[in-house]
Amino acid sequence: MIPAGDHPRHRLSEIVHQPVRFSILAGLAAAQELDFKDLRDAVQVSDSVLSKHLSVLEEAGFIKVRKYFVGKRPRTSVSLTTAGREAWSEHLSVLREIAGG
Amino acid sequence: MPATDSNAPSPEEARELLARAESLGSSATAAAGWPHIAFMLSFGVSTSMGTLAMGLTTGPPYFIAMMAMMAWNIILVVFMTVFAASIKKGFTKRWAIYGGLWTATYAVAILFAALSQGENLLGVCLSAGALAAVTTACAWHEARK
Known part of the structure; x- marks a missing residue:
């Protein structure tokens, strides 16, 4: 029997586990870099909700937000940092442990 | 900050999350890869047809073919830069x-085209074919990623 404190759920990060942020990280993990609009369409949230959660992830050091211009049009792209990729990978391995029973 | 017990997933929920x-x-x-795939295929068309045209002609037509190819290559690069905003994982390594x-x-093809003077039909056709084959294979590989 696993002692209560050793259960894998204790290693799940609240920052990653929140549903919208989980979706954002799942999308970013498959990409080198994603455009804000492509990410928004994949996660299916509004611009403001996506921005709010991106701020949380950026503050945690999990993502890097790059703002630039193509001609006169502003563009935002998002990518996972090394810490973000590690956190995502750890989160998935904990979920696999839980899924395994 | 760990997840609270109240929102910790059951094994079934964990499987669903995965x-x-x-x-x-x-x-x-x-959708992220398609602008790059379209670029690679179009670049293959432009450079192989350009090589063919340059290899089969001499004098002013040679330079017209070269200029047309360069113009198309610039258009393709501009389109990719503007419209290919999202990038799949491993892009940098694969595209290198x-x-x-x-x-x-292309180095071999352009050598054939420049030295052909409209006469080395076999060499020019083979090098244009090699360019088409290489770019198609790269685009195919990218499309399957």
Whole structure:
């Protein structure tokens, strides 16, 4: 029997586990870099909700937000940092442990 | 900050989350590769047809063919820069290999085209074919990623 404190759920990060942020990280993990609009369409949230959660992830050091211009049009792209990729990978391995029973 | 017990997933929920993560990863990058694939195919058309045209002509037509090819290449690069905003994982490494393969093939092709003076039909056709084959193979590989 696993002692209560050793259960894998204790290693799940609240920052990653929140549903919208989980979706954002799942999308970013498959990409080198994603455009804000492509990410928004994949996660299916509004611009403001996506921005709010991106701020949380950026503050945690999990993502890097790059703002630039193509001609006169502003563009935002998002990518996972090394810490973000590690956190995502750890989160998935904990979920696999839980899924395994 | 660890997740609280109240929102910790059951084994069944954890399996659903893992499946969701995989599906989201695929859907987020599904459209991301197409501007790059279209670029690679078009670049193959432009450079192989350009090589063919340059190799089969001499004098002013040679330079007209070269200018037309360069103009198309610039258009293609501009389109890719503007419209290919999202990038699939591993893009930099894969495209460094594609670039290397294309450069090596093009160096041989342009040598044939420049030295042909409209006469080395076999060499020019083979090098244009090699460019088409390399770029198509790279685009095919990218499309399957």
